Amino acid sequence: MTRFETMLLQFDERMRSTRISQDGRARIRARLREAAQPRTRSRPRLWFALGAGTLSILLLTHGFRSTSPAAFAAGSSPPGWKCSDSCRVTPSPDGSSRFGAGCKIVVDRIAIGTDVDLHVWEAASLSGRERGISLHAGSVTFDVDPIREPDAPPVEIGVPFGLIEVLGTRFAVRAVSDGGEVVLYKGRIRFRHASGLIESLQPGERLQWTSTSMSSPSSQRPTPAVAATGSMEARTFVDAPTIPPEPSRQPAAETQVEHVPEPRKVKPAPKRIDAKTANASSVRLAQSEHEQLARTLEQVSKLRRRGQYEEALRLLNELDDWISESSPTETESSSRTREVLSFEAGTLHKLAHGNVCAHWQRHLERFPYGSYRHDVELKLASCDDSNVGDRKRKGEP
Amino acid sequence: MTMRHLRLLRAPEMSTSSECETSRSAPPVDRVERAYLDHQEWVFYMAMRYGAADRAWAEDVTQDVFICLLRQYQRGIVIDNVRAWLHRTTTNRCLTRLRRERFLDAPPIRFLLGTRAKQPATPEELGIVEEDLRAVARILAEASPKERACFYLHYIDHLSMREIGEMLGLSKGYVCKLVQAVEARIRQTQAKDGSE
Numbered sequence: 001m002t003r004f005e006t007m008l009l010q011f012d013e014r015m016r017s018t019r020i021s022q023d024g025r026a027r028i029r030a031r032l033r034e035a036a037q038p039r040t041r042s043r044p045r046l047w048f049a050l051g052a053g054t055l056s057i058l059l060l061t062h063g064f065r066s067t068s069p070a071a072f073a074a075g076s077s078p079p080g081w082k083c084s085d086s087c088r089v090t091p092s093p094d095g096s097s098r099f100g101a102g103c104k105i106v107v108d109r110i111a112i113g114t115d116v117d118l119h120v121w122e123a124a125s126l127s128g129r130e131r132g133i134s135l136h137a138g139s140v141t142f143d144v145d146p147i148r149e150p151d152a153p154p155v156e157i158g159v160p161f162g163l164i165e166v167l168g169t170r171f172a173v174r175a176v177s178d179g180g181e182v183v184l185y186k187g188r189i190r191f192r193h194a195s196g197l198i199e200s201l202q203p204g205e206r207l208q209w210t211s212t213s214m215s216s217p218s219s220q221r222p223t224p225a226v227a228a229t230g231s232m233e234a235r236t237f238v239d240a241p242t243i244p245p246e247p248s249r250q251p252a253a254e255t256q257v258e259h260v261p262e263p264r265k266v267k268p269a270p271k272r273i274d275a276k277t278a279n280a281s282s283v284r285l286a287q288s289e290h291e292q293l294a295r296t297l298e299q300v301s302k303l304r305r306r307g308q309y310e311e312a313l314r315l316l317n318e319l320d321d322w323i324s325e326s327s328p329t330e331t332e333s334s335s336r337t338r339e340v341l342s343f344e345a346g347t348l349h350k351l352a353h354g355n356v357c358a359h360w361q362r363h364l365e366r367f368p369y370g371s372y373r374h375d376v377e378l379k380l381a382s383c384d385d386s387n388v389g390d391r392k393r394k395g396e397p
Numbered sequence: 398m399t400m401r402h403l404r405l406l407r408a409p410e411m412s413t414s415s416e417c418e419t420s421r422s423a424p425p426v427d428r429v430e431r432a433y434l435d436h437q438e439w440v441f442y443m444a445m446r447y448g449a450a451d452r453a454w455a456e457d458v459t460q461d462v463f464i465c466l467l468r469q470y471q472r473g474i475v476i477d478n479v480r481a482w483l484h485r486t487t488t489n490r491c492l493t494r495l496r497r498e499r500f501l502d503a504p505p506i507r508f509l510l511g512t513r514a515k516q517p518a519t520p521e522e523l524g525i526v527e528e529d530l531r532a533v534a535r536i537l538a539e540a541s542p543k544e545r546a547c548f549y550l551h552y553i554d555h556l557s558m559r560e561i562g563e564m565l566g567l568s569k570g571y572v573c574k575l576v577q578a579v580e581a582r583i584r585q586t587q588a589k590d591g592s593e
Contacts, residue, residue, distance in 0.1 A: 003587070004533070004583045004587065005552065007532065007533045008533055008552060008553070010533075011533045011534065011537075012446065012553050014450075015442060015445045015446050015450055016442050018441075018442070018445055018450070018452065019438060019441070020437060020438065020441045020455075020456060020459065021452070021456070024452075024453075024456035024459075025437070027456070027460070028433075028437070028456065028459060028460045028463065029433070031460050031464065032426075032429060032430075032433065032460075032463055032464060032467060033426075035464045035467055035468075036425070036426040036429075036467060
């Protein structure tokens with residue numbers, strides 16, 4: 001150890017003789033001066049604490065309250081159903097529950113196999129049933145999550161004198177004592193009449209039924225032009241004001257088209273699709289056209305939301321060409337579809353380039369008696385005003 | 398030269414200092430400035446020996462210690478013996494820092510953080526050319542932070558086991574065990590060198 005102690009002393013002397021570098025000394029002094037200044041770190045901490053506290057209070061008061069099971073009237077709503085505390089639930093003598101207008105209800109997966117969101121527009125009587133819900137009366141929008149299991153049976157929405165089979169979709173139902181109507185927003189549903197007759201609905205279609213229509217059900221189907229406008233279905237059904245419009249999930253692109261001056265009435269074109277005749281090739285062809293249009297317009301909406309206006313315009317032009325090829329002879333429905341597409345293209349042009357006067361001029365020449373005539377004329381008038389203003393600024397007569 | 402001789406040669410450095418008494422009424426910044434001018438080299442030296450002669454590491458510790466002193470003064474805490482306070486604070490600060498670095502250098506933590514193992518500075522990098530001193534540096538670098546601290550405090554600062562235990566918050570027996578572990582390693586190295 002003695003030799004090591006000597007070496008240790010030498011080693012220690014070596015370190016003792018080492019001095020702080022000039023840079024290090026200057027850095028430490030500067031840091032000390034900085035630390036001597038009044039501290040301001042407490043303020044961010046204070047703000048952080050205040051923010052966290054506010055957030056916690058908001059979560060406690062709003063976040064949990066809306067989903068709190070305590071919000072339910074005990075014993076009045078079916079088991080597995082959750083609704084907001086503003087919802088008034090009263091038990092009915094027939095065993096169902098009566099929900100007040102504005103109720104938002106969540107039926108969890110355990111109860112019927114998939115998640116279903118309900119929005120009650122008019123006071124509705126609802127009850128649970130095996131793999132589904134029964135709507136006895138009232139107006140309700142159903143939002144059913146897609147069923148993942150391939151062999152799982154569809155969710156069933158029982159209505160007076162009928163049954164709706166659902167495979168993941170969004171639709172609104174209005175039921176009265178002797179019938180009702182259903183509007184499909186998205187997905188696909190099948191309506192099974194009490195007589196066993198089955199009708200399939202496409203997005204944008206509406207079906208009315210009555211107690212007496214068991215033998216001769218009538219359904220109203222929009223024209224291809226209406227179907228091509230994507231989510232315009234709720235608006236086009238102006239003769240059915242009791243069905244609420246599609247909730248505010250409509251994208252911006254679709255709300256652009258809401259300036260339709262004169263909503264067109266849907267021509268009643270009863271189309272009876274029996275289970276035996278549902279596979280008819282003509283029906284399949286029409287359905288494929290509608291699906292193609294709906295798909296393309298959905299893509300256009302997505303592109304518009306992303307701000308890819310040029311790409312959306314290109315898709316609209318392709319769609320226009322496709323309609324021209326598929327129906328060489330100009331029919332009323334194809335003309336309407338093209339008008340809607342042209343109007344849509346005009347709004348996209350405006351977003352993309354700003355100046356669309358030439359497009360509106362062409363639109364007016366193509367569809368001089370179209371539904372959008374009034375709107376387009378107004379747009380052209382504003383174009384003329386701006387052109388006059390431009391000329392005045394440039395000093396031209 | 399025995400340990401007793403070493404102790405006689407090196408008088409204890411933790412004598413009572415009177416600089417604080419004279420400037421107790423001065424503002425905290427001035428008092429820290431004074432303490433910094435008086436003790437910066439000593440604090441740096443202590444950090445150097447705990448940090449295995451890593452100069453940048455020792456400068457960082459020196460800075461931390463004096464900032465800590467400033468905070469104490471700003472809080473109005475009275476420090477009677479600044480040198481003793483600096484000795485204790487530097488030792489504990491070095492131990493904390495070494496412990497943290499050792500934790501961060503553990504293979505699972507390095508794997509999670511995606512860092513490489515920190516290689517200790519070689520004696521050549523530290524400018525130690527003598528073979529004997531290299532052996533000392535190697536043995537001390539291999540010792541754990543606690544072992545190194547206890548060994549230095551015992552053999553260089555001439556503190557008793559009880560004093561070291563009080564300073565580091567360890568029991569006297571554990572301090573003795575740590576010092577003996579380093580001693581055993583030294584003996585092992587010497588025996589190996591003698592056989593060669």
